[in-house]
Amino acid sequence: MAFLKVVPLEKALETINSFPLEPKVEKVPLGETLGRVLAEDIVSPIDVPPFDRATVDGYAVRAEDTFMASESDPVRLKVIGEVHAGDSLDVKPEKDEAVYISTGAPLPEGTDAVIQFEDVERRGDEILVFKPAYPAMDVMKAGVDIPKGKLLLRKGTRLSFKETALLSAVGILEVPVFRRPRVAVISTGSEVVLPGRELAPGKIYDINGRAVTDAVRELGGEAVFLGVARDDRKSLKTLIEKGLERCDIVILSGGASGGVRDLTNSIVEELGEVKIHGIAIQPGKPTVIGLIDGKPVLGLPGYPTSCLTNFTLLVAPLLRKLIGRESEVRKVRKRLAHKVFSVKGRRQFLPVRIEGDNAVPILKGSGAVTSFVDADGFIEVPENVEILEAGEEVEVTFFG
């Protein structure tokens, strides 16, 4: 194994960013696109409404036929048919003719206005019109809501029910969205067992496997949780190979012991290349970053808060890039609720909880499960800083 130094975070991010993974586009039926991210700008292929449409029940007329109408001298128009919502057009009124029309129905050719039925008097097959109609009266013109060719939604938009409804309105059935990256998740450690199994002496339940799997899902990726690898070469290699076979990215979270890291390093070295083993941040030193057949393999620290912090720093940006959500802001500026001490020469990330305008540091030690559950995210304490004072402005990065 080549000798690799502990590198700065920026170098690790650059390395991950240089991996040969690019966002991929797939077409998905509209009914399955809720929450997905558009991979292309969407331009309306039609006018909405597609035709001039009555907005009331009444009579479609040629406005100019009614210009002379008055209370004392009503205009008479001959009703030659009717048209309802959903009908195609089969009547073509000539001069001084009208058509009964219901709300939502298309205006017959030649007509340009609708008079509410309460405003006319019907006499047999004629109506009396008592005041002039103006062109487009009670008509919604074709394309007035959405003209054909209008840019409707931008690439990168995450589709909520409002956007899926808009795509439906213009009749788009197949929607180009970013493919969800498939991520294999592996927990490691002979002491780790999955919920549902008996907790034999010396064993603990898995935390990181569940946290990483569901964090990937919340980000919009597809996660496949492969379970727990014991601290032996065969068990770990089998799961890494399974992950590479089924997924685009493999994420491991270390057991508490350093042995797993060495194993991961050596297996990645055998199957591909270790790019980085160790980042100059706390927590995060034991992080392994490798590439096997063009697929990133990332080994995260074992302590849950450390694991989540490194997931947020290293994995989440990669997933966001692949999923087209790179521009999403996951940071907020707050005031530190109380003084914290750091160690000079260490670039440290501290979990904090947000309370109103404050960031409250959570100082439970990285081994505590609950420190990441209680936290909303973390703040950075730079290498050259030993003390952050209460009230100081800090930038909180949300987990995930």
Next chain:
Amino acid sequence: MAFLKVVPLEKALETINSFPLEPKVEKVPLGETLGRVLAEDIVSPIDVPPFDRATVDGYAVRAEDTFMASESDPVRLKVIGEVHAGDSLDVKPEKDEAVYISTGAPLPEGTDAVIQFEDVERRGDEILVFKPAYPAMDVMKAGVDIPKGKLLLRKGTRLSFKETALLSAVGILEVPVFRRPRVAVISTGSEVVLPGRELAPGKIYDINGRAVTDAVRELGGEAVFLGVARDDRKSLKTLIEKGLERCDIVILSGGASGGVRDLTNSIVEELGEVKIHGIAIQPGKPTVIGLIDGKPVLGLPGYPTSCLTNFTLLVAPLLRKLIGRESEVRKVRKRLAHKVFSVKGRRQFLPVRIEGDNAVPILKGSGAVTSFVDADGFIEVPENVEILEAGEEVEVTFFG
């Protein structure tokens, strides 16, 4: 059909709230609970960690054996074995004995402290200890993170990756969550076709079916979109019956014509009971609320913005109740960006977009699709108010 008056919104909400639907609980495997809502308080069934655990690699000792240790007069302890993470305990050191221990491993019975291996000198099967260890040094005590019996998560919590990880940490495999209500969604109107179909003359693409289906999903319900019913009794009745068979709630959205509403009324009357047909709000007058075999059937207005407004006012609270998310706040106070006029005697809901601290009214007319796409929610203009001035404080209710 009994004569039913237009009723105030409060009466409609009361009616819906009195329907015989209660939240139901189901047990779901932990791996499928992301985004679900807890139906019970969760108490930890175990201590986390479940045993006293080493936090460093080193030697597990009985602290009292080392109390006399000093640089000049080190204490000698005999190393009688080793214990690694995941091992069950099979060594029991006596006085003046130690055990090699790796991070995460359980402390052997009788030992109460761990000395880092860098701090001792190993000589054959002995170690030299140069300073006293104190009880619990470099040990994470059983239950210190989560004691058995601790209330972990409250009923009503929506599970993010942090909560699923916490449930995993305490070994809970089957999680009690609220069952997702099943909602059938039907669009109506002979003029309405689904995306993917050809847009024949006089036809428009469905909007409400997609909007309601995906809004139900965003709320956490299971939506089944049954498609479009034509404006005829048979088509509409068939779909309503299908919805009742498969779902807990049936939601229709009207076509533009009044005829559909009368049909819905009459079908609900035949199969069950119409409770309300018409609410004294704008938009929303054409709303139908019925009950068939204990299942609500709700007919919403046809214009998309009206449909979404009434969905938000009437359906969303019911779904939130069933899903255990009743307490969720979906309102925010903002300042009106510019003056709006209303009609005296009408209780009106106006779509608004939020821009910073402002609520910007969207005045496109209820027929425009894009008015709800551009809007974040709506404000209420009470019956006795004709003008809301720019800068006035308003309460914005988010759609959905």
